[in-house]
Amino acid sequence: MHHTEFLIGAGAVLAALAVAGILFERLGQSVVPAFILLGLVLRPLRLDQELVDVLATLGVVLLLFFMGLEFSLRALLANRRRIVRGGLVDLAFCFPLGLALGLAFGWGGGGALIAAGAFHVTSSAIVAKSSIDLERTANPETETALGVLVFEDLWVALLLALLSGAVLVSEPSAAAVARGVGVAVLFFGVFVVVALRAGRVLDRVLELRSDDLLVLAVGAIVLLMAHAALAVGLSDGIGAFLAGMVLAETRHRERIERLFAPLQGVFAAVFFLSFGLSLDPSAFGGVWLPALVLAVLGVAAKVAAGYRIGAVDGLSKRGSLALGLTLVPRGEFSILLAGIAATAGLKEVNAALGLMVLALSIVGTATMQYAPQISRKVFPRKAGRTLPDYVMGPGAGEGDPK
Numbered sequence: 001m002h003h004t005e006f007l008i009g010a011g012a013v014l015a016a017l018a019v020a021g022i023l024f025e026r027l028g029q030s031v032v033p034a035f036i037l038l039g040l041v042l043r044p045l046r047l048d049q050e051l052v053d054v055l056a057t058l059g060v061v062l063l064l065f066f067m068g069l070e071f072s073l074r075a076l077l078a079n080r081r082r083i084v085r086g087g088l089v090d091l092a093f094c095f096p097l098g099l100a101l102g103l104a105f106g107w108g109g110g111g112a113l114i115a116a117g118a119f120h121v122t123s124s125a126i127v128a129k130s131s132i133d134l135e136r137t138a139n140p141e142t143e144t145a146l147g148v149l150v151f152e153d154l155w156v157a158l159l160l161a162l163l164s165g166a167v168l169v170s171e172p173s174a175a176a177v178a179r180g181v182g183v184a185v186l187f188f189g190v191f192v193v194v195a196l197r198a199g200r201v202l203d204r205v206l207e208l209r210s211d212d213l214l215v216l217a218v219g220a221i222v223l224l225m226a227h228a229a230l231a232v233g234l235s236d237g238i239g240a241f242l243a244g245m246v247l248a249e250t251r252h253r254e255r256i257e258r259l260f261a262p263l264q265g266v267f268a269a270v271f272f273l274s275f276g277l278s279l280d281p282s283a284f285g286g287v288w289l290p291a292l293v294l295a296v297l298g299v300a301a302k303v304a305a306g307y308r309i310g311a312v313d314g315l316s317k318r319g320s321l322a323l324g325l326t327l328v329p330r331g332e333f334s335i336l337l338a339g340i341a342a343t344a345g346l347k348e349v350n351a352a353l354g355l356m357v358l359a360l361s362i363v364g365t366a367t368m369q370y371a372p373q374i375s376r377k378v379f380p381r382k383a384g385r386t387l388p389d390y391v392m393g394p395g396a397g398e399g400d401p402k
Contacts, residue, residue, distance in 0.1 A: 017269045030126045030365040032331050033358050035269050039276015052274050059271025061226050062264040063332055064237040067124055067153050068244020069257060086144060086309045087151020093305035094120040105290045111349040114341045117159045118353045119298055123331025124149045126361060130368045141323040144313050156333050157238050158184055163340060183232050191242040199249040206252045215259050275335045278342055283351040291355035298360055302327040318375035325371040329364025330357050
């Protein structure tokens with residue numbers, strides 16, 4: 001491609017991403033479905049696929065790096081019982097149902113595993129951004145939701161390893177699955193030890209006055225660890241995720257987040273755009289029913305799981321319902337799994353999950369926004385009783401007793 005054509009094309013795509021994102025943000029929606037829909041719109045233009053793929057790969061790597069950067073290993077270990085308890089409830093409500101639906105739709109074992117993962121995992125990006133925008137980061141249900149998301153992110157890392165032996169090989173076998181999971185566990189173990197022991201060394205190495213040099217050094221660590229994961233048969237995302245966890249143990253964590261946030265936002269947008277480009281709209285007509293079933297049951301499963309987790313965690317009835325409504329959105333990890341389906345030649349699975357993600361990213365943003373009003377409607381205050389306030393951000397009402 002000629003340099004002039006590249007500049008025009010890249011500039012036009014970035015401008016389109018910006019306009020789509022601004023439009024959806026003004027409508028009070030997550031920008032994720034905006035970028036996916038834009039990919040569908042631009043699909044006939046046949047953009048330079050090689051360039052888009054490279055940028056999208058960087059988007060996945062940086063997205064998962066940021067996820068890992070949010071997790072302090074020491075904090076995870078200190079709160080492990082609460083995180084595991086809530087995460088297992090969420091897993092029990094959602095993953096088996098997604099697996100059963102995938103099998104019922106005739107997608108085979110590999111397709112059903114992919115569908116179960118996409119059906120199960122809440123969008124950390126949408127929940128985090130919406131919680132900040134709605135000023136609910138200090139709410140008890142948000143704290144519990146973040147614990148669930150931590151468990152899900154770690155679970156997906158293992159699921160990706162499982163899929164590498166069950167789906168992304170020419171001859172799937174139990175031995176390949178066991179090898180993939182074993183390598184992932186070993187890989188995790190090594191980097192947990194590194195994260196806990198190498199913090200001081202990394203603190204000294206990254207003690208750089210120049211922001212440019214820090215970006216270069218951290219970028220090198222992230223990309224090399226992503227490559228290391230690929231070299232042992234895992235996904236590059238796992239390596240990036242673990243790189244984030246390692247760097248989260250350094251005193252430079254906040255500075256790294258500040259410097260990489262703009263890069264992560266741009267490349268993540270291209271990643272979502274790339275997913276939209278990968279979808280074949282002509283396939284939607286044949287998968288609208290499975291996608292609708294996945295979306296409807298996806299909302300029901302998350303609301304039920306969240307309500308149960310909230311009850312176990314000691315939240316009020318309104319808080320527990322708000323937690324379930326908070327967990328509804330699906331996004332980046334579901335898209336990543338849908339992309340794996342496309343790589344494995346499971347076009348029907350890819351299309352159905354694409355429609356599901358579109359629906360639940362929009363519906364989930366709305367359920368989060370109106371969680372206080374919905375909770376008050378479902379659990380109205382009983383007449384004649386004085387109840388404590390239960391603040392859930394703008395529009396929140398009074399709470400009910402536990």
